[in-house]
Amino acid sequence: MALHWKLVIDSGDAPALADFWAAALGYEVEDPSPLVTRLLAAGQLGEEAVTEHHGRTTFRGYAAIRHPDDPFDEASGVGAGRRLLFQKVPEEKSGKNRLHIDIHSEPGGLDRLVERLKSLGATPVREVDQGPAGHWWVMRDPEGNEFCAA
Structure with a gap:
């Protein structure tokens, strides 16, 4: 069940x-x-x-x-x-998340998605390039929690 x-x-x-x-x-x-x-x-x-x-x-x-x-x-x-x-919770975030959310853009829409997320308060951390497999962004929400935009 x-x-x-x-x-x-x-x-x-x-x-x-x-x-x-x-x-x-x-x-x-x-x-x-x-x-x-x-x-x-x-x-x-x-x-x-x-x-x-x-x-x-x-x-x-x-x-x-x-x-x-x-x-x-x-x-x-x-x-x-x-x-x-x-x-x-009373304590602040410490260390890297062990679980995170991936947000998927529509085909060809990653740049627009990243810009929209930035306008909401997200911070880009780094772009990950997988060559022919594509790329995505590691980002942080307003409290520093990591997530990916792909």
Whole structure:
């Protein structure tokens, strides 16, 4: 039986990093405000556990994005498919990522993709040339997490 999963990414500013990755991938930022509102009203969540981001009430220190074509629970806003969850952690990133995201451009569109990612706040690190097999860019998101644009 296949299992459901999500990729969780530690972050210094979860909502800002979710915004970057949503724009980079064409994903949607999840809106958990209906769930947060219900939990607050039921006394199951305190005011200190929530914040507002882009006019939505959300969980403090967390933000998630989902593929726009995948199903999601309308009552909670939580995606049931391809999903990234960003969580605030106290420590800063140290060392190289052991897991990273590859973003694939349309054929012949790598330069446009790299420029768009740079405009969103990504930083190019180096271009990797594979000769006849092509090339790609190693880049960093706004918090320094490595990813590849190919």
